[in-house]
Amino acid sequence: MRNVNVVVMGFGNVGRAFVKVVSLKRKMIAEKYGININIVAVGDSKGVAIKKEGFDEYELLKMSELPRSSLHMFAPYGRQEVDIKEVYRETEPHIHVELTPANYLTGEPGYSNILFALRNNAHVVTANKAPLVLHYSEIMNEARSRGLSVRFRATVMGGTPFLEMLSSMKSHDIERVEGILNATTNYILTEMHENLVDFEQALKKAQAIGVAEADPTLDIEGFDAAAKLCIISHVIGKPINMNSVYRESLSKVTLKDVLDAVRQGQVIKYVALLDTQNKVASVKIVRLPKDNILAQVGGVLNAVRVKTDATELFFVGKGGGRIETAHSVFDDVLSIVLEKVIGK
Ligand SMILES: NC(=O)c1ccc[n+]([C@@H]2O[C@H](COP(=O)([O-])OP(=O)(O)OC[C@H]3O[C@@H](n4cnc5c(N)ncnc54)[C@H](OP(=O)(O)O)[C@@H]3O)[C@@H](O)[C@H]2O)c1
Incomplete structure (x- = not known):
């Protein structure tokens, strides 16, 4: 031994x-x-x-x-x-x-x-x-x-062993990584869509059940997802820094936005994107058609779509949880x- x-x-x-x-x-x-x-x-x-x-x-x-x-x-x-x-x-x-x-x-x-x-x-x-x-x-x-x-x-x-799989794809040229990388904000948006509550109510519920911190700034302002994009960028050998990630605050999303999206058959998601071809990185509020694969990932799940010069893969799994x-x-x-x- x-x-x-x-x-x-x-x-x-x-x-x-x-x-x-x-x-x-x-x-x-x-x-x-x-x-x-x-x-x-x-x-x-x-x-x-x-x-x-x-x-x-x-x-x-x-x-x-x-x-x-x-x-x-x-x-x-x-x-x-x-x-x-x-x-x-x-x-x-x-x-x-x-x-x-x-x-x-x-x-x-x-x-x-x-x-x-x-x-x-x-x-x-x-x-x-x-x-x-x-x-x-x-x-x-x-x-x-x-x-x-x-x-x-x-x-x-x-x-989820996502990074392990990503770092094993050594022969691929990774062109785009796009997904839901923050469990707290995905939970809040899911709550707003399913129970038609406003942002503050959804955040309070997330805090009450321990999905959001007492100070949720890192999640809500997109720092956490931006940090994850930076780590992904290093793993795939195309490094970016935090300052080059454009971030929108999730707190801008209103219940009216959600209702408008639902009426048009859409879902609001907080999507992190690393586009290595166009050298763009962002954490943005986006509307996705409800049949889009990312739109169907709710609650505390995370999901990432990885597009390479050879294939396209989709990973879904628990974002965190102790x-x-x-x-x-x-x-x-x-x-x-x-x-x-x-x-x-
Ligand atoms: N929670 C998740 O699901 C999750 C998922 C993925 C990654 N992470 C990351 O994992 C890390 C830990 O997360 P967590 O949720 O466990 O955080 P947490 O509950 O805030 O715990 C942080 C711990 O670090 C201790 N600490 C603070 N300053 C220290 C210092 N100078 N020296 C030694 N210890 C110190 C704190 O001490 P006290 O107990 O005395 O305050 C506390 O025990 C974070 O970086 C987080 O972003 C978390």
Whole structure:
């Protein structure tokens, strides 16, 4: 049995789900692949819990039930104000999992954490998009120069291995990627169409059931979808930056717009587009005929149409969700372990 040490930074929706999924599936993974996934440290904004030999299943489950920002109180392993250097010195991780919030101005804290991990010989898995959107080339060059991997399938269509499939299409010239990349805004539009409520009511419902954040700005203003287009653009080797993505605010959509669209047999969707031939990237409110394949994707589902010089493909799947995203993160961890750490 080979031990693989994993450090997790960020213990919110996804971090908790990841820790829980690892605790529930660790035995199955050990039997299947002969590896022990050892979570050796978990950090939030207030502190860390560290156990050099790895937390057991019971401790991980108990940890995932803690209130927010209280890892430092997870006795006897919790500590306040521990810096990442000390965490690494004590735990010598093989893999760093970055699940901190996205800050599109600075990329922090994810950017510094990821560079630190790579410079200390740890592979990286991130669900946090911001460091990739702002510093993709630097991060990838750092990883490449050290023979390390950076995986990020949870960043686009979080619950679906879309990026894995896209990056495997190496012989294709990708001409156009178009789709519904943000689950929150698709839920809001679906709610407006199905229940004929206005934008504010639909947003409130989304917040009440946990589909929208208390501060929904990143979703509603199109930053999240624009960030995903940037990541897609890097994966297909035709990089763009956030500033070159034209964005419209979803809050402009009124109930009257929805009723007008319905009368004309149309559906309003918030569509992200990367047109590599015309060098256009946008996140816009569009009206689609109701028989259009994208028009039929409702609720928290995401969908992407990929047009290449050889074919056209359509992907549908869960955009996010803590459990689905945690599985994407875990899949990336396991891919790295199998390919790089134990070289199977
Ligand atoms: N939720 C999804 O379905 C989903 C899907 C795909 C991608 N993502 C991305 O995954 C990441 C995590 O999402 P989430 O929903 O879990 O976010 P979240 O609930 O806001 O959790 C963020 C976590 O990061 C911690 N944190 C903040 N600053 C930190 C710092 N300086 N050092 C260490 N930890 C710090 C927070 O600490 P406290 O607990 O102390 O506040 C919290 O535990 C985000 O970048 C998000 O965009 C999320």
